[in-house]
Amino acid sequence: MKKETQHKREGFSSSIGVIAAVLGSAVGLGNIWKFPYVTGANGGAAFILVYLICVALVGLPVMLSEHLIGRHTKANAVGAFKALQPRRPWFLVGGAGVLSAFLIMAFYTSVAGWVYAYIFKAAGGALLTAKPEDTTLVFNKLVSGVGEPLFWQVFVLLVTGSIIMAGVTKGIERVTKLLMPLLFLLLVIIDIRSLTLSGAGAGLSFLFKPDFSKITVSVILAALGLAFFKLSVGMGTMITYGSYVDKNENLPKMAIKVALADTLVSLMAGIAVFPAVFAFGFTPDQGPKLLFVIIPAVFNSMPFGRVFMVLFFVLTAIAATGAMLSLLEVPIAFLTEQYQWTRRKATLLTILGIGLLGSTATLSNSIFATVTVFGKTFFDFYDFATSNVLLPLGGIFIALFVGWQWGYVKVKQELSNQGQLANDGLARVYLFLVKYIVPIAIAVVLFTGLK
Ligand code: PFF
Numbered sequence: 001m002k003k004e005t006q007h008k009r010e011g012f013s014s015s016i017g018v019i020a021a022v023l024g025s026a027v028g029l030g031n032i033w034k035f036p037y038v039t040g041a042n043g044g045a046a047f048i049l050v051y052l053i054c055v056a057l058v059g060l061p062v063m064l065s066e067h068l069i070g071r072h073t074k075a076n077a078v079g080a081f082k083a084l085q086p087r088r089p090w091f092l093v094g095g096a097g098v099l100s101a102f103l104i105m106a107f108y109t110s111v112a113g114w115v116y117a118y119i120f121k122a123a124g125g126a127l128l129t130a131k132p133e134d135t136t137l138v139f140n141k142l143v144s145g146v147g148e149p150l151f152w153q154v155f156v157l158l159v160t161g162s163i164i165m166a167g168v169t170k171g172i173e174r175v176t177k178l179l180m181p182l183l184f185l186l187l188v189i190i191d192i193r194s195l196t197l198s199g200a201g202a203g204l205s206f207l208f209k210p211d212f213s214k215i216t217v218s219v220i221l222a223a224l225g226l227a228f229f230k231l232s233v234g235m236g237t238m239i240t241y242g243s244y245v246d247k248n249e250n251l252p253k254m255a256i257k258v259a260l261a262d263t264l265v266s267l268m269a270g271i272a273v274f275p276a277v278f279a280f281g282f283t284p285d286q287g288p289k290l291l292f293v294i295i296p297a298v299f300n301s302m303p304f305g306r307v308f309m310v311l312f313f314v315l316t317a318i319a320a321t322g323a324m325l326s327l328l329e330v331p332i333a334f335l336t337e338q339y340q341w342t343r344r345k346a347t348l349l350t351i352l353g354i355g356l357l358g359s360t361a362t363l364s365n366s367i368f369a370t371v372t373v374f375g376k377t378f379f380d381f382y383d384f385a386t387s388n389v390l391l392p393l394g395g396i397f398i399a400l401f402v403g404w405q406w407g408y409v410k411v412k413q414e415l416s417n418q419g420q421l422a423n424d425g426l427a428r429v430y431l432f433l434v435k436y437i438v439p440i441a442i443a444v445v446l447f448t449g450l451k
């Protein structure tokens with residue numbers, strides 16, 4: 001135990017390892033489960049357009065800001081702000097991030113549990129039907145149970161906790177590096193099948209022909225929230241990961257690559273889901289069950305569907321686990337560095353806390369189905385409160401911090417690797433965005449959207 005308390009900071013061992021890990025945080029249930037259903041609920045193509053704007057103008061600058069803060073301070077979400085501004089309460093931004101990590105994990109582990117369960121359902125033959133009505137029954141039975149979804153949630157927490165205890169470099173890097181390309185390949189296969197179903201065209205129009213009358217303030221808030229959730233920004237995850245990044249890494253380039261790759265995966269998931277939704281005569285506004293109902297039906301209309309389906313849920317489970325590793329790393333880096341807890345103690349107590357809170361999300365479809373907070377079930381409340389409130393708020397303060405507090409010269413030095421990179425023009429655009437566009441845009445959307 002002694003060794004662990006000395007906190008020699010581990011880092012990612014290579015440039016590819018860094019991108020894999022940051023991408024491993026971004027890509028997850030957000031792409032495969034959330035992006036399709038939120039797009040479906042908010043009208044399709046017009047929503048996607050707003051989403052893309054949010055990623056480029058808000059999400060990307062916030063991601064870069066977090067990487068800069070993290071790499072410069074080599075500290076956790078709270079410690080980083082304390083290091084840069086010891087006398088002001090900026091560290092509260094990091095504190096809100098730790099809280100967000102708990103709330104997101106509460107429902108994320110629940111959905112990840114469904115995915116893990118689906119691996120076995122797919123393998124065992126429970127999902128061998130091309131009728132979405134039948135797959136709906138399988139899904140409803142799972143989520144309205146008590147023991148089964150709780151079992152899977154605990155299982156997910158134990159798996160993720162064990163990887164975390166193995167340490168940053170070894171654990172995170174090894175797992176994520178290997179599997180992203182495989183997931184991508186499988187998405188290509190499902191896309192082809194979905195696109196060749198008869199009646200698929202309507203799904204493509206839904207995805208790519210915008211109907212601008214669908215855009216309302218709450219649609220914009222949903223797009224903004226999804227951008228934060230997707231890129232894992234607004235809560236210090238990318239500060240924490242940035243703290244493990246080498247000083248010679250080209251941070252702006254990395255952030256752009258990650259945002260592009262992440263968006264591509266989301267769109268591929270959309271192309272897997274929507275043509276099939278329409279081909280099977282379903283409606284796109286099914287909510288959180290969309291993926292779990294549609295995807296099995298797609299697989300069952302292709303040769304070797306059962307094998308591919310198992311593989312798909314295995315890879316989705318792995319992507320979800322990569323994202324959860326980064327979520328857990330926020331409270332754990334905080335507890336080990338600020339309070340000198342051992343990594344093991346921090347991990348065990350964190351997953352215990354998440355397990356307790358998370359069970360209320362999991363039971364939102366059964367025991368707690370009628371219990372509401374601000375008119376939402378526990379599950380929906382944790383989701384809404386983080387994506388649509390806490391993360392955008394965090395984004396405002398992170399942008400304000402870099403734009404107005406940290407100091408122009410210091411930011412430019414960090415951005416250019418102490419003058420090694422010639423990126424003056426980019427620095428100007430970036431600083432303009434974080435000074436004005438990001439905070440004002442978020443504030444307006446949040447304020448009007450929440451009213
Ligand atoms: N970006 C992840 C996804 O889209 O699944 C979710 C996530 C991970 C959100 C880490 C926030 C975070 F800090």
